[in-house]
Amino acid sequence: MxxxxxxxxxxxxxxxxxxxxxxxxxxxxxxxxxxxxxxxxxxxxxxxxxxxxxxxxxxxxxxxxxxxxxxxxxxxxxxxxxxxxxxxxxxxxxxxxxxxxxxxxxxxxxxxxxxxxxxxxxxxxxxxxxxxxxxxxxxxxxxxxxxxxxxxxxxxxxxxxxxxxxxxxxxxxxxxxxxxxxxxxxxxxxxxxxxxxASFDRPNLSLNVLPGRKRLQQIQSFIAKHENQAGIIYCLSRKGTEAVAASLQNAGYKAEFYHAGLASEKRSKVQEKFLKDDIQIIVATIAFGMGIDKSNVRWIIHYNLPSNVESFYQEIGRAGRDGTPSDTVLFYSYMDIITRQDMINNSDQSAEQKELLHAKLNRMKQYAEADICRRRILLSYFNEAVEKDCGNCDVCQNPRTRFDATIIAQKALSGIARTDQKVAMGMLIDILRGSRNRNVLQFGYDRLPTFGAGIELRGEEWGDYISQLLNSGVMDIAYDEAHTFKLNPVSRQILKGERKVELVKFIPLNERKAKEEELVPKEKAKQEIIRDALFDRLRLLRKQMADAIGIPPYIIFTDATLSEMAQKKPINEVQMKAISGIADERFRKYGETFIKEILDFARENTKPGTRVIKGMTFVETLDLYKEGHSVKVIAEKRNLNVVTIISHLIKLKEEGNDIDLKTLIDDKSYKTITLAAQEMQITKNDPLKPLFELLNEQFDYGQIRLALAIFEENRERSH
Incomplete structure (x- = not known):
């Protein structure tokens, strides 16, 4: 079996x-x-x-x-x-x-x-x-x-x-x-x-959580770093998908929205365009993606917080199905929690089911707010033990530095309390920073005891810390009251000194950019550039073939298979079938076409003294042989000796190329060499010097190799 x-x-x-x-x-x-x-x-x-x-x-x-x-x-x-x-x-x-x-x-x-x-x-x-x-x-x-x-x-x-x-x-x-x-x-x-x-670990997926501010701006910056790569953006609402898609279209991206409110025919058309790589980005509700077997999705963005870890894990799992590195991003804000909680509370579910849904949402919240390895949290949810951090999430790559921020929290909460809980983010920062702008003066906030109490922190620092306080439940926000902040029982405990607060230390934008630059890959070596160029060329060929027969490109070969092809550059059937994911029927349908493309690429990029693909010297010999040149002429054209050319042709024959070795040696020479070889029990894999000497150096090593190769081929055929 x-x-x-x-x-x-x-x-x-x-x-x-x-x-x-x-x-x-x-x-x-x-x-x-x-x-x-x-x-x-x-x-x-x-x-x-x-x-x-x-x-x-x-x-x-x-x-x-x-x-x-x-x-x-x-x-x-x-x-x-x-x-x-x-x-x-x-x-x-x-x-x-x-x-x-x-x-x-x-x-x-x-x-x-x-x-x-x-x-x-x-x-x-x-x-x-x-x-x-x-x-x-x-x-x-x-x-x-x-x-x-x-x-x-x-x-x-x-x-x-x-x-x-x-x-x-x-x-x-x-x-x-x-x-x-x-x-x-x-x-x-x-x-x-x-x-x-099975293990739920998908090490090829990077896991990142970003603050839910200026999401569209962050998305465009992210996509710019993933040029020509397919991705999905999940939004909570139908209206959200349309707005995000419109924004991306205006920025010049091939993006479409998808949700259950669209006509069935329209949904099918959008989905087909995405599967066939005619559009790069789908902006969708959870109505999209169930069962999409598209293997070359390279990134997933969650514009809003999913309702549970199961959905989140299934949705990010649609990236990198072929095992190649892929990125996932989750935007998170406290508003998402409130929205999700309201959806549960206003649903028709039973009290027991609502309790379950709230518990699942809370686990999702814990993931988003984590300052430990995110992969550990995901895998532990599915009862899988993890011995070490993953090194491929934002927490692992940028370890958080936490500090006692109780005084900072008290200043912010005091500012909210003394304004009768009627200020939003911008106004609260102005009060804490001691800004004497028109709005502050108009409401008399410059006379508050907390006015200027946080002048030691820059505005962007206060913005970051207030967001952290909000996301950790230290205070609430009333979205239906112009996003004003509200105190809650936790707020009052902190104001009374009954509870401590820890926050993650703010990292200035210039320092974050410097860290990102450290992670930018160094200039690629020439071979890597060649490999990337070949991958793009093979991907274009795949798209053209897929369009011609009306199927998604990844059905022909996955990105992982194309990437391995671009790296190893197979130039015959044996080498091509050694590439992961190329089965007999796929080779029969597509193999020779891709081999031809690799060879054409190699010929166009091979210059004297360079080697674009391993075995290119054999290919040059094969090209001349197919043109009908004799061994002697091939040797002269290539400035190589005849023995080397014969070795090339034997190797090419073994790899499945259509070469008639028998035409390269006369019958008398063949019989003389093979009889002597049988007498000495020498095969093509043994040292040939004893046979060369036995034949009184009458035949060169090329003729001997040729005769033994033909003899071996005949014997295998007879068996």
Whole structure:
């Protein structure tokens, strides 16, 4: 079974080894056992049921609520040579009838289907005729009311085990805490089945939290550093998505908004443009992204605070699915907390459910306000122990220096109290700094005891510290009263000296910029520049090919595969198939085209004394051979000796190039050399000097190598 699994992995997916736990999960399914798989977005969940589907007899039915993901995965499977289809509302009745007929005839290995489609019409009855060998339930957290995305239609799946007791079930999800996991198993009636929990660590994702001030300005600065890279900006409201998208469009970026209020046709069009790299940025509500299998999303921005850690982790997981470095940014302000709390309080949920939602929101708040490694917080939420800090979050890269800020807090709170809680940020700073501007004088605030009490701090310092006080709950803000500050019970404890306050030390902007400059990569070496140029060229080729056949570019090759291709520069089938993610069918469809592009790039960039790609000297020999030149002429043109040229051609033949070695040596010489070699039991891999001497130096080393290579080729063919 181990050999079969690995063979299928290489043949259909182009990978040489499994990720952690994938092999064990596949073994469990192949043994007809039920199981629950908890694996983060981009962790390789699909392989856990796709490999068994390929190896097992019968049809694997994949139940998923995500129409976009169905389409992506089916296209990818077909591209890998696997018969797959999907049934959902996006295809016509005639197409659905055809797929149902294919399933009945046993022509499909995988059928993706939405739960509402499964339980409508006669579909559920058809299952008995389809020789179903496995049920895979994706996004299985949707079956639990404790999960963050409960869908009532999923509850009907609890009848699967009753109707098909002998068909194994594999339930899969990217996010589920202990309570949700138990409920999934209970609802599916597989309570005693094994649960596989993969590591939730995504070290390729950087984690950053930024203050929620001047967000649009910060976003544009961020995107400018991610030129031509696809990204998603998540907003809380539909109106927010439209405003942010308009701002980015005005700045010259290819951006579109996406939310549930758009017509279905418009949503599909925007999504397709994003998948096909026709637009760079999607600004969306959480209505977008569920199941988007786009592997080359390089960054995620949360314009507003998500409602829980599960949603946040799933959404940032849409970046870097191909394993390459990607960035995530969360903007955070106290207003987001208030908005989220109001949404929960005003919802129709039960009191028990509201309590749960508030608790989950509070965990999200703790993440945003943390001054310890953010990855530790995320992983601990999913009950995963972490031994050391990640080094790839803003806290690790810029360790916080905390200090006793009780006096600073008392000054700010006193200013709020003495103005009858009627001032907002700007006015409070002016009072504390002792500014005698018109507004301060108009209200008589210059006569307050706190006027000028904070003159030792600059305005930007006060702005930072007041934001920290607000975000840590030291005071409140009334957004419906012109953003004025209000005291709360914690404020009064601090004013009375009953409670201490710690804040993170302010870092001036010029110091922050200096630190950022320290992190800017040094000037790239020439080879790195060449590699980047080749990557861009391969990416353009991929886009052109994808557009021609009407599929997203990443379906052809992922960015990770292209990056490895640009780095290793494969120039033959053997080298190309050694690149991660290039399976047999993909090479058959696209391999030669990409090899040609790499060779064209190398020829254009190779100058005397330089080596753009390893093996370029062989390519130059191959080009001349294909033009019909003899070995002698090739040697003269290249200013190399004949023996070297023969060595090139033998190597090129071994790597799968169409070269007829027999035409390079006459029959008599071939027979003389091979008879002598057999007598001495010498092969092409042995030292050739004894054979050279036995033949009285009548043949040069090139002829000897050539004869032995042909002899070895004939022997292998006969076997």
């Amino acid at each position: 181990t050999h079969q699994k690995l063979e299928a992995l290489k043949k259909y997916f182009g990978y040489d080894f499994f990720r952690p736990q994938q092999a064990e999960i596949i073994d469990t399914v192949m043994a007809d056992k039920d199981c629950l798989v908890l694996m983060p977005t981009g962790g390789g969940k699909s392989v856990c049921f796709q490999i068994p589907a390929i190896l097992r007899p019968g049809l694997t039915v994949v139940i998923s609520p995500l129409i976009a993901l169905m389409k992506d995965q089916v296209e990818a499977l077909r591209g890998n040579g696997v018969n797959a289809a999907f049934l959902n509302s996006s295809i016509s009745s005639a197409e659905q009838d055809q797929i149902i007929w294919q399933a009945k005839l046993g022509e499909l290995k995988l059928l993706y289907i939405a739960p509402e489609r499964l339980f409508s019409g006669n579909t559920f009855e058809f299952l008995k005729e389809w020789n179903v060998g496995l049920f895979a339930i994706d996004e299985s957290h949707c079956i639990s009311s404790w999960g963050h995305d409960f869908r009532p239609e999923y509850r009907q799946l609890n009848t699967l085990k009753l109707r098909f007791p002998d068909v194994p079930i594999i339930a899969l999800t990217a996010t589920a805490d202990r309570v949700t996991r138990r409920d999934i198993l209970k609802q599916l009636r597989i309570e005693h089945s094994e649960t596989f929990i």
